[in-house]
Amino acid sequence: MKTLIAAAALSSLVAGSAFAAEPATGTMANGAMANGGITMADHATATIHYVTVSPADIMSSKLVGQDVYNNQGDKIGNVADLVIDNGKTITGIVLSVGGFLGMGEHYVLIEPSSMVLSDKNGLHGVVDTSKDSLKNAPAFNYKKS
Template structure:
């Protein structure tokens, strides 16, 4: 006896889902448009996962430690990416953040290098502050 109402409910749910897709209905009542893009997985495989870069140590050409990657920021209007480096300080005290263009970093052999940087030149950059949420 219960089988028939459950079957009817599932059928109604499937029909409603199909209608919302067919009519363009979307979450929160706003129409959504989705553009499909074919991704070359071989090319994507050569990229870097943000989760693996965050917290990584950044060195200069002389293998001096100059900071760590705290965050990555993507600029939608300029199509640029920036690495936010945590620099200076000792044991978390006195550190501050600076932004450097992501493309200025060289990543190879699981090491991140900002070739011409020194601790002093990086610490002299203007402090980066996150915008309030």
């Protein structure tokens, strides 16, 4: 049951509900209208809106750094980051895979629906893949800054 709740939480992040319960609107620096997402500007012009967190929502701080396993129970990496499209929707999960003690690791970018969350023996991600498949996956050019 807890795994189902965790999967629902990830789904709600994909849908963007964890970021805004009610869309905020305002004018961005270039004159375009914001549509509820985080925008880039030097000054905020949108009216502040407060939201609530539902029991199915999960915080990004709980995901980043979590181990990721395959269905066979092999640890294949960890969640390095989340890709947020247009400042409001999670469109990708950056996984750090391969390597040992930071040497030889590389990054792959997967769709959020490719991973489920499990809280059996502590929160972690599970994907249906193998270590060999990840070695041959397209590398994501990720630079932490």
